[in-house]
Amino acid sequence: MNCNGVIRHVSSYIDGELEATVVEEIELHMRQCRDCTILVQQTRLTVHLYYDSDLVDFPADVQARLHKTLRKKIREERK
Amino acid sequence: MYCVTLAVQSIQPGLLANLVKTLTLSTPNPHRLPSKVAREDEHLLVAAAKSGDITAFEELVNRYERKIFRLTMNITRNREDAEDAMQDAFMKAYSHLDKFHEDSRFYTWLVRIAANEALMRLRKRRPNQVSLDEPIEGEDDFIPQQIQDWGPSPEQRYAQTEMRDILRAVIEELSPDFRVVFVLRDVEGLSTGETAEAVGISEAAVKSRLLRARLKLRQKLDRHLRQDGKH
Numbered sequence: 035m036n037c038n039g040v041i042r043h044v045s046s047y048i049d050g051e052l053e054a055t056v057v058e059e060i061e062l063h064m065r066q067c068r069d070c071t072i073l074v075q076q077t078r079l080t081v082h083l084y085y086d087s088d089l090v091d092f093p094a095d096v097q098a099r100l101h102k103t104l105r106k107k108i109r110e111e112r113k
Numbered sequence: 114m115y116c117v118t119l120a121v122q123s124i125q126p127g128l129l130a131n132l133v134k135t136l137t138l139s140t141p142n143p144h145r146l147p148s149k150v151a152r153e154d155e156h157l158l159v160a161a162a163k164s165g166d167i168t169a170f171e172e173l174v175n176r177y178e179r180k181i182f183r184l185t186m187n188i189t190r191n192r193e194d195a196e197d198a199m200q201d202a203f204m205k206a207y208s209h210l211d212k213f214h215e216d217s218r219f220y221t222w223l224v225r226i227a228a229n230e231a232l233m234r235l236r237k238r239r240p241n242q243v244s245l246d247e248p249i250e251g252e253d254d255f256i257p258q259q260i261q262d263w264g265p266s267p268e269q270r271y272a273q274t275e276m277r278d279i280l281r282a283v284i285e286e287l288s289p290d291f292r293v294v295f296v297l298r299d300v301e302g303l304s305t306g307e308t309a310e311a312v313g314i315s316e317a318a319v320k321s322r323l324l325r326a327r328l329k330l331r332q333k334l335d336r337h338l339r340q341d342g343k344h
Contacts, residue, residue, distance in 0.1 A: 041328070044327070044328070045320065045323055045324035045328075046324075068260075069260040072261075072262055072263075073331070076331050076334075076335070077328065079263070080330050080331045080334055081299050081327060083268070083276075083334075084295070084299055084300050085299060085300065086301075086302065087277075087280060087300060088179075088277075089183070089187075089277060089280055089284070090182065090183040090187065090281075092179040092183070096182060096192075096196050096199075099200070100174070100196075100199060103200050103204070104174060104200075104203055104204065104207070107207065108167055108207065111207070111208065
């Protein structure tokens with residue numbers, strides 16, 4: 035395994051989707067390569083920072099219009 | 114043996130509250146983190162809504178409206194489209210509730226509907242920017258030129274609002290192809306198969322785009338989080 039190999043597999047590696055032998059090869063390489071160790075660490079942190087992150091505001095007027103539209107739709111469907 | 118521990122602290126209320134507190138590089142963690150929206154009573158609400166209990170459906174709306182708007186905004190990056198997509202998603206969910214067979218979580222089913230609604234609007238606005246299964250770029254584009262440490266806990270150097278602004282600005286730079294897959298898979302927590310179904314691409318394409326999206330985001334975050342970026 036070289037650095038390009040780690041880059042190709044980094045996503046599957048942090049998701050735990052790789053065969054044990056490939057994991058071993060990656061970890062063996064990381065023991066000798068500081069750059070790949072940091073790359074894996076930073077990619078993993080990137081995923082964790084975004085997971086379920088609340089980056090979008092939910093404005094009150096958007097919520098009010100949703101409720102109004104749904105109430106109207108439900109009334110119509112129940113007629 | 115490498116065992117790098119990252120102290121993950123809360124960035125904003127709720128954002129990282131449920132995250133694993135330490136990560137070790139030597140032991141990949143394959144487990145998705147428990148979603149805060151996973152509630153045991155969801156299936157009871159769905160059953161009640163199916164039998165005509167409007168209050169139960171309204172509770173489902175109240176529970177997920179914020180997340181569905183986040184999803185449609187993250188995909189379309191257009192408030193008007195995001196609002197329309199969210200409204201249509203909830204209306205379709207209500208109309209087709211009898212077709213939901215509970216082989217997945219209601220929330221996952223709702224996310225798939227909302228993602229479809231958002232993608233339709235995105236494709237209408239940017240017909241040439243959202244491709245299907247075509248390869249996008251070569252792998253060489255993602256090989257980092259220079260790796261720099263972010264320090265032991267980069268998120269601690271920023272105020273919550275500042276970190277939120279950074280994360281938002283960085284994800285907005287992603288092209289729609291990458292952003293859609295990343296949002297469904299890594300923000301909303303869908304599986305590879307569910308993401309593939311929602312976007313209409315193969316699982317191999319989802320994995321390929323996810324890899325590239327994660328590498329691109331890491332690269333873009335690097336500009337902000339590297340240790341010499343802020344003191």
